[in-house]
Amino acid sequence: MDSLELTSPTALRTFVQGIRAAAPYIYAFRGNTFVIALDGEVVASEKFIGIIHDLNLLHSLGFRLIVVHGMRPQIEAILAQQNIESRFANGVRVTDADTMDCVLEAAGQVRSRIEALLSLGLANSPMAGARNRISSGNYLTAKPLGVIDGQDMQLTGTIRRIDREAIQQRLDDGDIVLISPLGYSPTGEIFNLTMEVVAARVAIRLEALKLIFLFGGDGLRKDKKRIDTISTDEAETLLKKPRRLPEALRLYLPQAIYASRGGVPRVHFLSSRRDGALLIELFTRQGVGTMLSHRSLEAVRAADIDDIGSILALIEPLETEGILVRRSRERLEAEIEQFIVIEYDNLIIGCAALAPFVDENVGEMAALAVHPEFQREGYGEMLLHHIEGWARKLNLEAIFALTTHTAHWFVERGFRQVPVSQLPLKKQVLYNYQRNSLVYWKKL
Ligand code: ARG
Numbered sequence: 001m002d003s004l005e006l007t008s009p010t011a012l013r014t015f016v017q018g019i020r021a022a023a024p025y026i027y028a029f030r031g032n033t034f035v036i037a038l039d040g041e042v043v044a045s046e047k048f049i050g051i052i053h054d055l056n057l058l059h060s061l062g063f064r065l066i067v068v069h070g071m072r073p074q075i076e077a078i079l080a081q082q083n084i085e086s087r088f089a090n091g092v093r094v095t096d097a098d099t100m101d102c103v104l105e106a107a108g109q110v111r112s113r114i115e116a117l118l119s120l121g122l123a124n125s126p127m128a129g130a131r132n133r134i135s136s137g138n139y140l141t142a143k144p145l146g147v148i149d150g151q152d153m154q155l156t157g158t159i160r161r162i163d164r165e166a167i168q169q170r171l172d173d174g175d176i177v178l179i180s181p182l183g184y185s186p187t188g189e190i191f192n193l194t195m196e197v198v199a200a201r202v203a204i205r206l207e208a209l210k211l212i213f214l215f216g217g218d219g220l221r222k223d224k225k226r227i228d229t230i231s232t233d234e235a236e237t238l239l240k241k242p243r244r245l246p247e248a249l250r251l252y253l254p255q256a257i258y259a260s261r262g263g264v265p266r267v268h269f270l271s272s273r274r275d276g277a278l279l280i281e282l283f284t285r286q287g288v289g290t291m292l293s294h295r296s297l298e299a300v301r302a303a304d305i306d307d308i309g310s311i312l313a314l315i316e317p318l319e320t321e322g323i324l325v326r327r328s329r330e331r332l333e334a335e336i337e338q339f340i341v342i343e344y345d346n347l348i349i350g351c352a353a354l355a356p357f358v359d360e361n362v363g364e365m366a367a368l369a370v371h372p373e374f375q376r377e378g379y380g381e382m383l384l385h386h387i388e389g390w391a392r393k394l395n396l397e398a399i400f401a402l403t404t405h406t407a408h409w410f411v412e413r414g415f416r417q418v419p420v421s422q423l424p425l426k427k428q429v430l431y432n433y434q435r436n437s438l439v440y441w442k443k444l
Helices: 009-029 040-044 048-060 072-081 097-119 164-172 195-205 232-239 247-261 277-283 305-320 329-334 379-393 407-412 425-430
Strands: 033-038 064-069 140-144 157-162 176-179 182-184 190-192 210-215 229-231 266-271 290-293 298-302 339-344 347-357 362-370 398-403 416-418 438-443
Touching (some): 009 277, 033 048, 033 195, 040 048, 040 072, 040 097, 048 064, 048 097, 048 277, 064 097, 064 164, 064 195, 072 097, 097 176, 097 182, 140 190, 157 182, 157 190, 164 176, 195 247, 210 247, 210 277, 229 232, 232 290, 247 266, 247 290, 298 379, 305 329, 305 347, 305 362, 347 379, 379 398, 398 407, 407 416, 407 438
Parallel strands (some): 033 064, 033 210, 064 176, 140 182, 210 266, 362 398
Antiparallel strands (some): 140 157, 182 190, 339 347, 347 362, 398 438
């Protein structure tokens, strides 16, 4: 492992920011179960050692890890050596007895490699002595897949039962659980299973917080840009044109959707080409891969007392710059029911308030603020839209806003400037002529 040379002040600052940004995720994730699906290509690549280090690190932080491995390229190599033709039906391998021998050989190779590397610890680091125990076992009971489209799949199987208690027991003991895509029948037969199916089913059954597919090839892109989040419905649309998808995604996406619908809150797709991809994806908001989730990540809701700290953090910088009028914590506490917030992934990223003037039947929109990292993504609009809806529900005829800096923003959204004298009397009394804000008005 390279040791970090934090010589420049900028490097140090970035380092500190990085750790601070990671801390809430570590706190939220530790103690939860993660299924990591490694495809065979990743296991074979020279990047694999870095991934193993990252898995060790996650394990040491208290993540419960289940690693499911694939082995397609390894099986292909052995089949080729033995001059056995490889056969697929609908993307699934047809496993006859000779092929099964090759599958078992490949599984042996791959799992030994993973076990060996996971035992390695982090050389030249304080983690060098950390012992990882890796457990594997007969966790999967399988049955034959049977005849599909007229093709007898022979020893290709499907999962019949997952021994959840046994896996949980190993995780409770602090082990990393390693699962090969092989299943056993009560009569002692072995079946060849599909890695992505195993990963998805195990993730559902073990109520994993995340299922993460790590693969060698390209990730999901659109117009050359990474697709960073995607809903299950959008993913289904993509599957209608499978030829446009990178191969790994074509295989994994259907299972990812299945897992997502089955209750796994987030499924991630990561190309292993980027060193540290797992850590970046888990410990930054932006991530590096594509995240699939059933529910939308953001929600607008009424603020409550617990949001005060976050709201203050949002508006204070704007107060300092003179963009918003200062308001005290006490006042905020007293007026908290006038606030709405946008929550993104458990983080408050925007707020706005509506103060009704009942006599005049109008409302003031105030304290509109969006977190700097989330600006220009339409969150201001989202807040305005909700404030307008709320004002309509209260049967208000108009909303207004006082601004010194952002007049154009309001104009672009249907407000027009009015004289101060149009303000409700109570507001006029408080009007600060020194500040000289402009008044923008929008009829509802
Ligand atoms: N670190 C967060 C998580 O693991 C967010 C990741 C976001 N990733 C993305 N591809 N948009 O849940």
